[in-house]
Amino acid sequence: MSKSSICIKASKNQGQKIITLVSKLELIDKSLEIQRNEDSLCIPIARQLNDSELTTLQKQAPGMQLSAAVFTEKKLPQTLTQILEKKLSPNILxxxxxxxxxxxxxxxxxxxxxLKLYENFIGEAILQTHRNIKTVLAKAGAIGGVYRVREYSFISGEQKTQTLDKEFGCQYHVDLAKAYFSPRLSHEHERIASIVQIGETVVDLFAGVGPFSILIAKKNPQVKVYAVDINPEAVELLKINVRTNRVENRVFPILGDARQITTTKLKGVADRVIMNLPETAIDFVDAACQALKPKGGIIHFYAFVRSPNSIEQLKTRFSQAVESTGKKVEVFLYGKSIRETAPFESQVVLDAKVA
Ligand SMILES: C[S@@+](CC[C@H](N)C(=O)[O-])C[C@H]1O[C@@H](n2cnc3c(N)ncnc32)[C@H](O)[C@@H]1O
Structure with a gap:
């Protein structure tokens, strides 16, 4: 589509200078493309110039003149809704x-x-509106099983479940079909990494592909992190991620069951334990307590809760579980709902000082 407009015509060697000036004066008509000819350029303007603007421009770009020309209209990027509303009724949309x-x-x-009938169309629209996306997957079930993996169906683009995710300067090789990974926890990964102290030993009991362990090690060169997971595929990816992020001398991946590993290899070593297995973490509080040094330490405990006063109830349940191991919660340092996971259900974190 094209449109005629008044423009500022200047020689090409004054190009960038005059574009900057015209932009500063908020004169450019941004809906039209600037016209670049062999030795001149025409900048479409959205309004008339006043005398002082004209004087300024003439001073900065001698020889510039006002003219008229036909310009190409810029193609505005369409949003997902703009594309979909051509095909779907407002009710469906x-x-x-x-x-x-x-x-x-x-x-x-x-x-x-x-919307199932239209999923391919939706997938194509997502590819069109998100230039960096190569694959669109649809959730095909809930997260489940010991490995906490979900099934997906392919909608559009490349048929793959592997990708490289970047978070806070770290890179994670991920395979959504084989191991858990969620971008919705990135804030928590960062929060924990920023409170770890110099010289600490951390045990990440349910480490997955490593987003807590690796960021902690990346931010804190003087820490040691033992990263445990029961899923062999997760641990393989974790090992790759440890190398990719160059934290081999600080993060030590261990394949195995959290309780068994804390009984055998990691008894009494930790200043800090991360328990990100919200569905069943309460059943592993004994393992976390076992990993703590005899003097105690901090436990970051994640759980799903379903009632409004649930953080207080969770504190009570967690304290009881700690007490059954012979230890005690000295204080809860932090307690917060971090994300909604279903209607009336959220994921909560408690930071507890245990001794
Ligand atoms: C919710 S994911 C969290 C992964 C990771 N912390 C993250 O934030 O991406 C829980 C992880 O715990 C692992 N897991 C489940 N049961 C386990 C157990 N008994 N011992 C060790 N790891 C276990 C699963 O394989 C899964 O990778």
Whole structure:
């Protein structure tokens, strides 16, 4: 599409200088492309110049003149909704989930049943509006099993579940079909990494592909992190991620069951234990206490809760579980709901000082 407009015509060697000046004066018509000819350029303007603006421009770019020309209209990038509303009725479109999880170059969408028929169209629209996305996956079930993995169906783009995600300067090789990874916990990874103290030994009991362990080690050169996971595929990716992020001398991946490993290899070593297995972490409080040094330390405990006063109830349950190991919660340093996981359900974190 083209449109005629008044413009400022100047010689090409004055180009950048005059564009900067015209932008500063907020004169440019941003909906039109600047016209670049062999030895001149024409900058479309959105309004008339006043006398002082004209004098300034003439001073800065002698020989400039006002002219008229036909310009190409800029193509504005379309939003997902703009593309979809051409095909879907407003009623159907209303059901489009607002959240889109992006992990590396993979987008994950939760398609409700009423939109299932249109999923390929939605996938193509996501590819069109997100230049960095190569694959669109739809959630095909809940996160489940011991390894906490979800099934996905391919909607559009490359058929793959592997990608490289970047978070706070670290890179994570991820395979969504084989090991857990969530971009929604990035704030927590960062929060914990920033409170770890120099010289600490940390045990990440349910480490996955390593987003807590690796960021902690990256930010804190003088720490030691034991990263435990029961899923062999997660531990393979974790080992790759340890090398990728050059923390081999600080993060030590261990394949195995948290309770067994804390009984055999990691008894009494930790200043800090991370328990990110929200579904069943309460059953492993004994393992976390076992990993702590005899003088005690901090436990970061994650859980799902379902009632409004649940943080207080969770503190009570956690304290009881600690007491059954012969230790005690000295103080809760922090307690917060970190994300909504379902209607009326959220993931909560407690930081507890245990001795
Ligand atoms: C919710 S994921 C968290 C992964 C990682 N911390 C993250 O933030 O991405 C929980 C992890 O615990 C692992 N897991 C489950 N049961 C375990 C056990 N008994 N011992 C060790 N790891 C276990 C799973 O394989 C999974 O990778």
């Amino acid at each position: 209303n059901n489009l989930p607002k959240a889109l999880d992006i992990i590396g170059d993979i987008a994950i969408i939760d398609i409700p049943p009423e």
